[in-house]
Amino acid sequence: MSGTANGSITLTVEGSNKATRLPLLHGSIGPAVADIRKLYGDLGVFTYDPGYGATASCESRITYIDGDEGVLLYRGYPIEQLAEHSTFLEVAHLLLNGELPNRAESQSFERGILRHTMLHEQIRSFYNGFRRDAHPMAVLCGVVGALSAFYHDSLDINDPEHRRISAFRLIAKMPTIAAWAYKYSIGQPFMYPRNDLGYAENFLHMMNGVPTESSYVNPVLSRAMDRILILHADHEQNASTSTVRLAGSTGANPFACIAAGIASLWGPAHGGANEAVLKMLGEIGHIDRIPDFIARVKDKNSNVRLMGFGHRVYKNYDPRAKIMERTCHEVLAELGIKDDPLLDLAMELERVALSDEYFISKKLYPNVDFYSGIILKAMGFPTHMFTVLFAVARTVGWISQWKEMIEDPLQRIGRPRQLYIGPTQRDFVPMEQRG
Numbered sequence: 001m002s003g004t005a006n007g008s009i010t011l012t013v014e015g016s017n018k019a020t021r022l023p024l025l026h027g028s029i030g031p032a033v034a035d036i037r038k039l040y041g042d043l044g045v046f047t048y049d050p051g052y053g054a055t056a057s058c059e060s061r062i063t064y065i066d067g068d069e070g071v072l073l074y075r076g077y078p079i080e081q082l083a084e085h086s087t088f089l090e091v092a093h094l095l096l097n098g099e100l101p102n103r104a105e106s107q108s109f110e111r112g113i114l115r116h117t118m119l120h121e122q123i124r125s126f127y128n129g130f131r132r133d134a135h136p137m138a139v140l141c142g143v144v145g146a147l148s149a150f151y152h153d154s155l156d157i158n159d160p161e162h163r164r165i166s167a168f169r170l171i172a173k174m175p176t177i178a179a180w181a182y183k184y185s186i187g188q189p190f191m192y193p194r195n196d197l198g199y200a201e202n203f204l205h206m207m208n209g210v211p212t213e214s215s216y217v218n219p220v221l222s223r224a225m226d227r228i229l230i231l232h233a234d235h236e237q238n239a240s241t242s243t244v245r246l247a248g249s250t251g252a253n254p255f256a257c258i259a260a261g262i263a264s265l266w267g268p269a270h271g272g273a274n275e276a277v278l279k280m281l282g283e284i285g286h287i288d289r290i291p292d293f294i295a296r297v298k299d300k301n302s303n304v305r306l307m308g309f310g311h312r313v314y315k316n317y318d319p320r321a322k323i324m325e326r327t328c329h330e331v332l333a334e335l336g337i338k339d340d341p342l343l344d345l346a347m348e349l350e351r352v353a354l355s356d357e358y359f360i361s362k363k364l365y366p367n368v369d370f371y372s373g374i375i376l377k378a379m380g381f382p383t384h385m386f387t388v389l390f391a392v393a394r395t396v397g398w399i400s401q402w403k404e405m406i407e408d409p410l411q412r413i414g415r416p417r418q419l420y421i422g423p424t425q426r427d428f429v430p431m432e433q434r435g
């Protein structure tokens with residue numbers, strides 16, 4: 001345990017003499033936690049927290065979010081500084097190992113990643129089993145989960161070397177798997193990775209290159225892509241990371257755990273929101289129709305949400321959204337797109353929402369997904385590839401959090417309890433008596 005015990009909370013059960021004292025554990029920054037591990041033993045009750053909005057599932061040294069202040073730190077470094085000055089592979093080293101690499105460490109890490117970008121040739125035939133119109137997230141789930149069928153030499157999760165090589169393989173192969181899913185969907189030949197290119201540059205090369213021409217990757221776009229990957233790399237104990245940790249707590253191999261994370265990220269309330277934002281903007285269609293849409297969002301019975309807005313933790317601006325918006329203007333300018341109707345619509349929608357009492361009172365601000373789809377669409381990504389890109393980036397965070405959990409001496413299988421509200425015990429009823 002690395003939290004510092006200081007103080008406690010005393011709980012008593014009204015009308016009984018039962019009481020317990022829960023130690024308060026303090027981290028380096030952020031809220032303290034009440035250690036409830038002995039609560040059931042002392043008082044015979046569980047805590048109740050659907051969606052885990054007020055529950056710390058673990059100790060972690062990786063990412064810190066202050067939702068009220070709109071702060072995001074990767075191993076203590078502000079996301080704004082990393083987005084401005086770092087690279088995705090340098091951030092990968094930081095998230096995995098805890099420190100920014102020195103020059104030698106950086107070169108060795110990059111060489112390690114680049115040596116694993118290729119896929120086993122038999123994995124190519126996996127793609128042929130999918131329909132051409134399969135959603136690429138379905139392909140990603142399938143292919144990543146199947147990697148454990150190919151790498152029997154790195155499945156012992158208790159072997160640090162196996163953990164290291166599995167992390168390298170996953171980080172290195174995700175862009176190849178993702179780009180091949182795209183190429184398969186449009187019937188173009190797969191492009192092999194090139195180890196003379198940077199990580200983001202290589203991804204764009206595999207996405208947009210064709211064997212018949214030498215491929216050129218615009219450096220402004222590959223820099224923008226690298227920054228987008230940094231912004232999506234990790235985010236504390238979000239739903240997909242918690243999925244990876246829960247799967248990993250059973251001892252499942254890292255490829256299976258990351259496949260579980262991909263499945264969880266796919267949901268429109270989570271990583272699927274960037275795709276949902278573009279769909280929403282398409283449905284709104286024109287600035288004149290924003291008032292009607294906002295009215296539907298505010299109508300409880302409509303079940304319509306302003307996608308790309310709101311966050312379980314941020315009750316202020318998501319710092320990633322601001323960087324994403326800036327990157328959006330950069331990319332559109334580089335592509336010579338003067339007036340992108342989608343961007344104009346999104347900016348007007350943001351302006352209207354941020355001045356509307358409904359959103360202000362519920363502290364709903366743009367999140368990382370609000371602008372990302374506009375950039376990716378301008379860069380030529382089809383909408384169904386947006387969450388795939390999120391998964392490519394988040395694989396670094398997932399595998400870093402998985403590694404931290406496996407190496408935590410206190411980690412044990414995750415097994416939440418429940419408040420049971422079903423039938424009390426009753427006897428079996430034979431068919432003839434069932435009415």
Ligand code: SDX
Nearest residue numbers: 235238269270271273305306307308309310311312362367
């Ligand atoms: C990501 O956890 C992470 O860190 C995730 C992520 C990461 O990097 O891993 O940051 C990535 O998933 C970003 C979020 C992307 N999702 C969306 O943009 C989808 C739209 N947003 C929401 O559905 C919602 O805001 C959530 C899911 C993101 C957060 O939901 P919460 O915290 O459970 O909030 P809630 O659903 O309880 O809503 C609180 C209130 C409700 O109104 P009341 O019942 O109190 O009257 O706010 C309303 C909600 O109806 N609300 C919205 C809204 N989001 C919340 N109303 C309209 N539009 C929205 N987007």
